[in-house]
Amino acid sequence: MKQIETYLHKKILVLGLAKSGVTAAALLHKLGAFVTVNDKKSLSENPEAQGLLEQGIKVICGEHPVELLDEGFELIVKNPGIPYQNPIVEGALKKGIPVLTEVELAYQISEAPFIGITGTNGKTTTTTLVFEMLREGKQNPLIAGNIGTVASGVAQEATKDNHIVIELSSFQLMGIDTFKPKIAVITNLYDAHLDYHGTRNEYFNAKANITKNQTEADYFIYNADQQDVLEIAMQSQAALIPFSTKQVLRDGAYINEDWICFNGEKVMSVDEIALPGVHNLENILSAMAAAKLSGVRNEAIQTVLRTFTGVKHRLQYVSDVVDRKFYNDSKATNILATVNALQAFKAPIILLAGGLDRGNEFDELLPYLKNVKALITFGQTSPKIQRVGREAGIKQITSVDNVEKAVPVAFQYSEPGDVILLSPACASWDQYKTFEVRGDIFIEAVHKLK
Incomplete structure (x- = not known):
């Protein structure tokens, strides 16, 4: 590690924690900066912030007060997920304060x-x-x-x-x-x-x-x-x-x-x-x-x-259950990713899809559903994806509450030689914190079938 002096004695705001914010705050503190951390989660529910507090780093939790900009910060290091429309970020840019990621x-x-x-x-x-x-x-x-x-x-x-x-x-x-x-x-x-x-x-x-x-x-x-x-x-x-x-x-x-x-x-x-x-x-x-x-x-x-056969949640082979192959493609958070997944198989597919509704339709899937023999949907986009499935001529279409319930239903629709594919074409945030959580639940449900 280079022992740089770029941030020595500089007043820096770390906006938003998670893993990147915690690491950035500790690093800047090590480099001699005067660090303040601001996170929306309350301090009592925020062990990461408590840990930084113990290191002598100033911590403000529970909200993002715009008044922080009056404290003379020379730099903001923000969590990538915080949008630029955030009032503190907008205010910093208007003041000419640089906004970086870790x-x-x-x-x-x-x-x-x-x-x-x-x-x-x-x-x-x-x-x-x-x-x-x-x-x-x-x-x-x-x-x-x-x-x-x-x-x-x-x-x-x-x-x-x-x-x-x-x-x-x-x-x-x-x-x-x-x-x-x-x-x-x-x-x-x-x-x-x-x-x-x-x-x-x-x-x-x-x-x-x-x-x-x-x-x-x-x-x-x-x-x-x-x-x-x-x-x-x-x-x-x-x-x-x-x-x-x-x-x-x-x-x-x-x-x-x-x-x-x-x-x-x-x-x-x-x-x-x-x-x-x-x-x-x-x-x-x-x-x-x-x-x-x-x-x-x-x-x-x-x-x-x-x-190399793939990365977890990216067209990941999970298991073979009674000659049905299960694949976890939970990372397919957009239509193109699901199109790619559908094109990867020649065997008949039972498709599990649905999730956060961002306002788009799913007609782009139509040409790629020819090999899908059954469609199991869940989440906010369930009606939209079902409509496309009907237009594609899929005979077996049903809606379930979540991914866990979709797995046994998909197995019931399947026959030996089929592929059962979770490829949602949507983000997970309507039901799950991350696509990884959604994929892990799918994997667990597949193992329960065994």
Whole structure:
């Protein structure tokens, strides 16, 4: 960890706790800042805040009082989930107070270079693939970011011999200043999180921040099959490394004659890859490119791709129950992710879907429901998804209260050889705190069937 003096004796507000806020507050305190923490949860219900209080950090809990801005803070480090419409954030920006996320702190103190991965879909799978390839290739990787490990905590332990492989959300990328990954990846871009960003341009601009500080000494791996990503690449100062599942490229990562290739070299046959789903070829190509640029040999890449079957909650194989295969794709919080999941299987599918209603319809699913023999819905969007199911001609459609109740009903509708797939096409927040909780409940319900 670099012992920087950037924040020495500076008055800093950490807005919102959770794991990232706790780590950022403790780090800033260690770096000599005068830290105040503000969290909406009351102190009595907030063990994290109590722990910071014991370290000598000022803690204000129970609300976000705008009057805090009168205390002369020089910087705000906010939880990525707190929107920019928050009165304290809005007020700080009007006063010219910088608002960052802890990813920026991680970059400033890290001795290790970063491999940063973002995109609408495939971030976690790609991040995990890169990490596994670097680990198999003896490159000493560490994993961080939106995948569940706090970046500024990982960076404190990193040395020059490590690589930090970091998954980055648009929320995190909006709060960077100098952050510059050695290798940046955008897997793909589709409309998402518009309730947070307001417009698709704002969302895409946030994603583009991953390459905004890169120079010609860095690499930007990008999806050459998407015009929106191409436009971002054209603005980047980094060395451009395209990937494509649809065209044979002169340079970069691509598929040719059922081989995944990099810069003209055949690396591995597609038939040998263990990870299911055509959509995962995007993740595989971008991960392979990052690994090759990091000096990983083909043998290590091949070993990972022959054995890696997926990340939990991302088209995760759960179990086989009386010749029915169960898959947990709870991370499918948008329609595109569910489309990708449906395209991954040739067997008849019992689809479990539904969740938070963000105001959209689900007609985009229609062309991909041909292989769905039964539809079990739950949550706020249940009526909307059922309507699309009826239009698709699905005969067996029913609504249940929740995911746990959906599993035995799906089993009753199924026959040997069928796939029972949880792929909600919606966020979980109408019924569950996170998509992970929703997926874990599905897994537990499947094991109860046994």
